[in-house]
Amino acid sequence: MxxxxxxxxxxxxxxxxxxxxxxxxxxxxxxxxxxxxxxxxxxxxxxxxxxxxxxxxxxxxxxxxxxxxxxxxxxxxxxxxxxxxxxxxxxxxxxxxxxxxxxxxxxxxxxxxxxxxxxxxxxxxxxxxxxxxxxxxxxxxxxxxxxxxxxxxxxxxxxxxxxxxxxxxxxxxxxxxxxxxxxxxxxxxxxxxxxxxxxxxxxxxxxxxxxxxxxxxxxxxxxxxxxxxxxxxxxxxxxxxxxxxxxxxxxxxxGAKNCHIVHEDANMEGAVQSITGSAFGCAGQRCMAGSVVVVLESVADRFLKDLVAAAERVRVGNGLEEGTEQGPLIRDEHRKKVLERIEQGLKEGAVMLRDGRNLVDQMDRGFFLGPTILDRVRPEMTVFREELFAPVLSVIRVKDLDEAIRVVNRSRFGNAAVLYTESGKAARRFRERVQAGMLGINVGVPVPAAFYPFSGWKQxxxxxxxxxxxxxxxxxxxxxxxxxxxxx
CATH class of the missing domain: 3.40.605.10 (Aldehyde Dehydrogenase; Chain A, domain 1)
Incomplete structure (x- = not known):
C-alpha cells in the first residue's frame, strides 16, 4: 500500500x-x-x-x-x-x-x-x-x-x-x-x-x-x-x-525535432495513422514524437487532407476517462510558451491547417491544447528549429527524397527520423544518408527495445x-x- x-x-x-x-x-x-x-x-x-x-x-x-x-x-x-x-x-x-x-x-x-x-x-x-x-x-x-x-x-x-x-x-x-x-x-x-x-x-x-x-x-x-x-x-x-x-x-x-518523410509511394492510410499517433500521442511531450512532416509535393495535398481529418478525430480530454486519446500539456506556463511559438510561426509565414488553440477556451480546467498542424513551414523558421514539446506538427513540402533528407539533416537535433515508403531502394538511401540515431521505416515511434541503445545524435x-x-x-x-x- x-x-x-x-x-x-x-x-x-x-x-x-x-x-x-x-x-x-x-x-x-x-x-x-x-x-x-x-x-x-x-x-x-x-x-x-x-x-x-x-x-x-x-x-x-x-x-x-x-x-x-x-x-x-x-x-x-x-x-x-x-x-x-x-x-x-x-x-x-x-x-x-x-x-x-x-x-x-x-x-x-x-x-x-x-x-x-x-x-x-x-x-x-x-x-x-x-x-x-x-x-x-x-x-x-x-x-x-x-x-x-x-x-x-x-x-x-x-x-x-x-x-x-x-x-x-x-x-x-x-x-x-x-x-x-x-x-x-x-x-x-x-x-x-x-x-x-x-x-x-x-x-x-x-x-x-x-x-x-x-x-x-x-x-x-x-x-x-x-x-x-x-x-x-x-x-x-x-x-x-x-x-x-x-x-x-x-x-x-x-531534446529532439524528429522528421517524418512521406514518400510518393507511401501507404497513405498507414502513414496518416502512424503520424497522427506519433505527433499527438502523449500530447507531443516525448523526445521521440514526430514534430515535422516532410512530404513530397506530388502527394502533399491528398496526404494533408487525410491528416487533418485524422487530427479532427483525436479525442482530447482527461487521461483517466475512457476513450481519451490525447491529454493535456504538463503546465499552463508551458502551454503559454507553445502558443507564443505557434503565433511566431504564423508571423514567419506558416499557414494554419488545423488549429488546436480553440480548445484552450473550450475546456473549463486543465492545460489543454488540441492537435495543431502548420503547413508551408520552412527550415529557417523557429517552429522547425526549436523543440516545442507539444501536439504541434509542422509540414514542409519538398520535390523529392534527396531534398527531404537534406531538410532532415539541417536540424541541430538527431534523435529520430522516419520514412514512409514501400520502396526498399528509398529505405536504403534514407538509412544510409539521414543524420539521426534512431530510424523508423513505416514505424512512427522507433524506440529501440531495451537490449539496443537509445542512440540520439548531434544535440x-x-x-x-x-x-x-x-x-x-x-x-x-x-x-x-x-x-x-x-x-x-
Whole structure:
C-alpha cells in the first residue's frame, strides 16, 4: 500500500528511511487535466543531497560484494511487483503527468522490459581471459561497478526513464541517488516503495526531491561517480559540461525535432495513422514524437487532407476517462510558451491547417491544447528549429527524397527520423544518408527495445555511451585488466 496521501508534502528517501526535507521551499504538483493539487514537492538543498550521496557511498561497499545473482533476484521480485501494481501505478502516472491510461501502461511496460534486460547481468558483465599471453603470464579483464550513480529524470516519462537507469545500475553493483522531475515526483516515490518491498538493502536506492540546486549539488558532489540524465537540450548541455568538469562519467539525453518523410509511394492510410499517433500521442511531450512532416509535393495535398481529418478525430480530454486519446500539456506556463511559438510561426509565414488553440477556451480546467498542424513551414523558421514539446506538427513540402533528407539533416537535433515508403531502394538511401540515431521505416515511434541503445545524435545526446543495451552495461561498469604470474 502506498504511503502517498493526496495533498501531502512528499518525503525524501535516504538510507532506507523516509525523511522530511528541511527546506521551506515547496511546489504544488497539480493534475494537469483538472488542476487539483496532488501533493507538495520539496525543493531539497545541498545538505540533503549530501546525505543521500553519503548513504549511497556507505551502502556501496556491501552492495558491490553482493553476488550478482542475488542482486538480480531482488530485481526479479521488483519486476513482479511492478506488474502486480500496474493499474494503480498507471493511475498515479496519469494523474500527475496527464497522459492517457493506455499510454501510462505502455510506458510502464517499456520500463519493465529494462528490468528484464538487467536480469541478464550475470552474463552481460562477464569479463575476458587470455591465458598464457606470455610465458607463465595470464591476462584477464573484469568489470567493476562505477560507484554511486545519480539519476536526473524528466516529467514526461516518470516511470520509464528511472527504469532505464536504476535496474541496470543496481544489477551491475552500483548504488543510486534519484532526483526525479519536480513536476512528476509521485511515480518516483511509488517506485522506491516497490523497490524496498522487493528487498533492496538500506542506502542502495535513495530519492531526493528538488530543482536546480539539487541537480547542481549532484553534479558537483565528489561522492557521485556517474550521472545519467534525460531532459531538455539546454539542461543536458549544462549537466554534461558541469559533471564532466568534476570528473564524472556522464550520459545526457537531450531534446529532439524528429522528421517524418512521406514518400510518393507511401501507404497513405498507414502513414496518416502512424503520424497522427506519433505527433499527438502523449500530447507531443516525448523526445521521440514526430514534430515535422516532410512530404513530397506530388502527394502533399491528398496526404494533408487525410491528416487533418485524422487530427479532427483525436479525442482530447482527461487521461483517466475512457476513450481519451490525447491529454493535456504538463503546465499552463508551458502551454503559454507553445502558443507564443505557434503565433511566431504564423508571423514567419506558416499557414494554419488545423488549429488546436480553440480548445484552450473550450475546456473549463486543465492545460489543454488540441492537435495543431502548420503547413508551408520552412527550415529557417523557429517552429522547425526549436523543440516545442507539444501536439504541434509542422509540414514542409519538398520535390523529392534527396531534398527531404537534406531538410532532415539541417536540424541541430538527431534523435529520430522516419520514412514512409514501400520502396526498399528509398529505405536504403534514407538509412544510409539521414543524420539521426534512431530510424523508423513505416514505424512512427522507433524506440529501440531495451537490449539496443537509445542512440540520439548531434544535440540530442551528450556523452559517449547511450542509455540501455550494451552501452548501458559499459556505462555502469569499469574495466579492470589483471596481468598475473605465479613463480615456481
Amino acid at each position: 502506498s504511503m502517498i496521501v493526496k495533498g501531502d508534502r512528499l518525503p525524501n528517501f535516504v538510507g532506507g528511511k523516509w525523511c522530511t526535507s528541511n527546506t521551506r521551499d515547496v511546489l504544488p504538483v497539480p493534475n494537469p487535466a483538472t488542476e487539483e493539487v496532488l501533493a507538495l514537492v520539496p525543493l531539497s538543498g545541498t545538505a540533503e543531497v549530501d546525505a543521500a550521496v553519503r548513504s549511497a557511498q556507505e551502502a556501496f561497499l556491501a552492495w558491490r560484494e553482493t553476488p550478482v545473482t542475488e542482486r538480480v533476484r531482488i530485481l526479479l521480485k521488483f519486476r513482479e511487483l511492478l506488474v502486480q501494481h500496474l493499474d494503480t501505478l498507471s493511475r498515479t502516472l496519469t494523474e500527475e503527468n496527464g497522459k492517457t491510461l493506455n499510454e501510462a501502461k505502455a510506458e510502464i511496460w517499456r520500463g519493465i522490459e529494462v528490468v528484464e534486460f538487467a536480469a541478464g547481468m550475470p552474463s552481460l558483465m562477464k569479463g575476458e581471459v587470455t591465458p598464457q599471453v606470455s610465458r607463465g603470464i595470464d591476462m584477464e579483464m573484469v568489470r567493476d561497478p562505477v560507484g554511486v550513480v545519480a539519476g536526473i529524470t524528466p516529467f514526461n516519462f516518470p516511470v520509464m526513464v528511472p527504469l532505464w537507469m536504476v535496474p541496470l545500475a543496481l544489477a551491475a553493483g552500483n548504488t543510486f541517488v534519484l532526483k526525479p522531475s519536480e513536476r512528476t515526483p509521485l511515480s518516483a516515490v511509488r517506485l522506491v516503495e516497490l523497490a524496498v518491498e522487493a528487498g533492496l538493502p538500506e542506502g542502495v536506492f535513495n530519492l531526493v526531491h528538488g530543482g536546480k540546486e539539487a541537480v547542481d549539488a549532484l553534479l558537483c558532489h565528489p561522492g557521485v561517480d556517474a550521472v545519467s540524465f534525460v531532459g531538455s537540450q539546454p539542461v543536458a548541455e549544462h549537466v554534461y559540461k558541469t559533471a564532466a568538469a568534476h570528473g564524472k562519467r556522464v550520459q545526457a539525453l537531450a 540530442s545526446f551528450y556523452g559517449d555511451l547511450h542509455a540501455n543495451g550494451k552501452d548501458a552495461v559499459e556505462f555502469y561498469t569499469r574495466k579492470k585488466v589483471v596481468t598475473s604470474r605465479w613463480f615456481g
